[in-house]
Amino acid sequence: MFTECWFCEELRIQPPDPLVWYDVTQSQGEGGGPREAPEVCALPDQAPVALHRLIEALERRGLESEPLYRTTPASTGPPELRQALDTDPVSVDVDQYDLTVLSDSLRGFLQDLPSPIIPAVVYSELVYTAQETQSVEECGEKLKRILESPSVPQANHQLLVHLTRHLVRVAQSGAQNQASPRILGQTFSEAIFKHSHFCADVNPEHHVKIMEALIAAGGLVEMQAAPGWFWKEHQC
Template identity: 30%
Template sequence: MLNHVDKYPASIVESGSDVGALSECVVRYLRELPSPVIPPGVYPDLQAALQHGTADLVASSSGGRELSLVLERATSVPLHHRLTLQYLLTHLGKVGQGSQLNGLDPHTLGLVFGPLLIRPSSATGWEVGEEFPALALERLLMERAMVQEVPPPGRR
């Protein structure tokens, strides 16, 4: 990430005055990670939870947190990935709260960041529609908005 930040003057980075430049750094950093924040091993379970939960987000037995629960229970998601995802979801949730001003609602955030966090490929041997990453992230943001405070992974 520092390589991306180094391309901009220190005054912009330190002050946070150029939101576009900082956003570009984050997007480029996520794109260039060697593995996605959400690993391919959980994609089938996320897909199933997404399909199961589309009927009614709140009335389900899991309180409308199907996708979040898949990630919390998955042993194949390393702790540093969980923490990064939790931080990103918290931040993107805050960004989404200002959607009246910035136009970045959960759907738009899903379209922008979903493919950066969930990167299905033919190498995984699991085929998924192009819309899956965006829909999954949108749903995670919606689930997150329904809960007040999510405890950090591994601390219950």
């Protein structure tokens, strides 16, 4: 829920309403049959695979060779690489491209994804947590628990696992003047939250803090979602 804040010019997010769970394996619709699971705006299944291929190629070159992600990308990557990542990410030869092209392509790939990386059902809770939690480390742990929700589609969660763990390694690398979690948060927040609902009404600083806190907390971890559980409501 969004309300006007009398002490600032931004809209503040109030605590999200409690969310109701139900088990789709037990829920019934009309006629006694199983109720269909709510529609989820998930990323394409190949999205985390494509991102992982780019990250592997970048990290094989060595994160200590030169700082990454500290400047605005000159482009979103070669069209042929972008097309290959969209159609057959497993087979694309990413090692033929240099470090700058790969890093630009990674950011361009995230920027051009067709649906939100952060599902609407957890967006308000993430922003509220960033807004109300002062400690970056504590904020990061809370954000990780929110993103472990079964309401986050597997492809979205897997992509965030790959990205945040990569950014942790970038921040911890020995490259001189390497980007800090704060700088990496500023660099990637726009791409991550580009399609998020209500993001135009939220202070972009909250988006930056979400990314910074996730990186400072060590990134997301792999998890096995419990089958059959969904939030009662999904929004696209």
